[in-house]
Amino acid sequence: MSNLRLINETEVTTGISEFYVNNIFTDDFDIYKVVFNNISTASSSSCNLFHRFVDSSGIAVTSSKYTFQTLQIRDDGVSAQYRGDANTSVSRVLSDLSPEGHSSTNWIYNPTNTNSYTYYTGQSMSGISSVLRMGQQICVLEETSKITGFGFFVNGATTTFSTGVMRTYGLRVDA
Amino acid sequence: MTYLGTQPNDVKKNTGLYTPSEILQLEKDGHWGGSLELIEEQTVSGSPTTIDFTSIKENVYDVMFLSIENFIHSGSTANIGLRFYESGVLETGSVYKYSQNRVTTAGVMSEADRSTGASYILISPYSMNGGVGNYNINCHFYNFGNSNKYSFTTYQSVAEASSNGTGFGGGILPQASVVDGIQIYTFGRTITSGTAKLFGYKQ
Numbered sequence: 001m002s003n004l005r006l007i008n009e010t011e012v013t014t015g016i017s018e019f020y021v022n023n024i025f026t027d028d029f030d031i032y033k034v035v036f037n038n039i040s041t042a043s044s045s046s047c048n049l050f051h052r053f054v055d056s057s058g059i060a061v062t063s064s065k066y067t068f069q070t071l072q073i074r075d076d077g078v079s080a081q082y083r084g085d086a087n088t089s090v091s092r093v094l095s096d097l098s099p100e101g102h103s104s105t106n107w108i109y110n111p112t113n114t115n116s117y118t119y120y121t122g123q124s125m126s127g128i129s130s131v132l133r134m135g136q137q138i139c140v141l142e143e144t145s146k147i148t149g150f151g152f153f154v155n156g157a158t159t160t161f162s163t164g165v166m167r168t169y170g171l172r173v174d175a
Numbered sequence: 176m177t178y179l180g181t182q183p184n185d186v187k188k189n190t191g192l193y194t195p196s197e198i199l200q201l202e203k204d205g206h207w208g209g210s211l212e213l214i215e216e217q218t219v220s221g222s223p224t225t226i227d228f229t230s231i232k233e234n235v236y237d238v239m240f241l242s243i244e245n246f247i248h249s250g251s252t253a254n255i256g257l258r259f260y261e262s263g264v265l266e267t268g269s270v271y272k273y274s275q276n277r278v279t280t281a282g283v284m285s286e287a288d289r290s291t292g293a294s295y296i297l298i299s300p301y302s303m304n305g306g307v308g309n310y311n312i313n314c315h316f317y318n319f320g321n322s323n324k325y326s327f328t329t330y331q332s333v334a335e336a337s338s339n340g341t342g343f344g345g346g347i348l349p350q351a352s353v354v355d356g357i358q359i360y361t362f363g364r365t366i367t368s369g370t371a372k373l374f375g376y377k378q
Contacts (some may be wrong), residue, residue, distance in 0.1 A: 004210035103317035134345030
């Protein structure tokens with residue numbers, strides 16, 4: 001048996017522009033793997049997806065406590081970096097209309113530990129307007145509040161989600 | 176909250192243990208077991224120039240993980256790449272897109288390798304002469320069994336030799352098709368040792 005434990009699988013609801021799953025991080029595990037797959041949006045235009053955590057009240061954290069950097073590299077050589085020390089979300093990954101879209105694998109560390117900030121690393125892939133956009137992300141949520149959920153939203157609500165799934169796994173660590 | 180089997184309710188923090196009743200219910204639901212499931216493991220034997228996975232269970236797992244461990248090739252300088260099978264036919268056309276960044280212990284960081292139309296997806300951080308070191312690479316694959324989606328991969332790699340380096344990047348097969356096989360190859364070089372393990376993420 002592998003050491004990953006599937007905790008939750010949630011399909012994206014078609015037609016929404018914010019997608020969060022709560023009550024996935026508990027005191028049972030310190031480290032989680034979150035996989036997004038088959039994410040697509042209704043518009044053929046590129047749209048920016050920003051990540052946020054969810055607090056124990058079920059509300060997305062919007063305080064200016066996200067310190068992050070995202071490196072986006074492309075097959076056509078036009079790379080970009082997004083970073084910030086006091087942002088209200090994590091910028092950014094991309095999605096658009098299927099058959100392109102977005103997938104990613106992410107690690108979340110210490111989300112419910114109120115003596116630690118919440119850390120996040122991730123790798124993503126998006127096919128946007130025939131261009132490959134690979135993303136490498138790091139983030140610290142500089143709050144010690146209890147974090148129990150994760151997800152993302154379409155920046156500016158410029159479009160809505162069409163398909164997608166989010167799966168959360170806990171990493172077993174032998175005592 | 177929906178949960179496949181039970182609420183997160185481990186007996187001991189971080190141990191991921193289940194109670195007997197939870198195990199019985201998980202078995203009944205078909206969800207018992209760890210969530211990273213081995214599909215196939217191949218250890219290099221003989222003198223292959225490729226390693227091919229042709230029974231990848233793409234209809235079972237929409238996200239997969241490939242671990243390439245201690246790969247060594249012979250002959251002159253070569254990289255390691257990926258190609259995919261569509262309905263049993265290896266795609267060798269110049270249709271793959273990829274891009275990667277690499278960092279070396281010599282202090283070089285660069286977006287060194289990319290292509291808008293190659294016959295492979297490059298996954299090694301740099302090319303090495305045969306026999307001088309080994310590659311360790313892990314890859315994630317997305318949407319292989321979905322005929323309505325392009326097939327994605329992301330990867331991280333490390334090459335150990337006289338000058339060590341690491342890389343990360345991604346690739347796309349921009350064709351809405353079912354991918355039912357994966358090929359690891361070294362541009363015609365003979366692979367002398369190594370192991371490759373393909374896993375599926377439980378859904």
